[in-house]
Amino acid sequence: MTRSPQRSRELCPEWCNGYHELSDDLRLTHRSNPTAIPAIERRDSGEECRVTAVTVDLIVGLEQAQGEVWVWIGPEDDAARSLAISFESAGRLNRALSDALASGLAMP
Numbered sequence: 001m002t003r004s005p006q007r008s009r010e011l012c013p014e015w016c017n018g019y020h021e022l023s024d025d026l027r028l029t030h031r032s033n034p035t036a037i038p039a040i041e042r043r044d045s046g047e048e049c050r051v052t053a054v055t056v057d058l059i060v061g062l063e064q065a066q067g068e069v070w071v072w073i074g075p076e077d078d079a080a081r082s083l084a085i086s087f088e089s090a091g092r093l094n095r096a097l098s099d100a101l102a103s104g105l106a107m108p
């Protein structure tokens, strides 16, 4: 059986993709379509301080559950390593990343 998106103009935020899950207390969870970001991740093997670089697709999206908006970030193939942070926290992370990248550009 294939689910089809069902957006509700009254209930859904503008970014909702229409695919919903009901929680145990029958509340809707709204999700955006994920954005995939190709990235290179450093992984430490733990063996003799061996470090490897691997390609991953990071997934970023929005989720609204019980009135709160969350931003989730994580590798597409490993949900256990994903992170769900508040919308405000994501804004602070965005500013910190911008600052760090800007300072990195200033380095010789």
Ligand SMILES: [Zn+2]
Pocket (backbone or CB within 6 Å): 006, 007, 008, 011, 012, 013, 016, 017, 018, 019, 020, 029, 030, 031
């Ligand atoms: Zn929705």
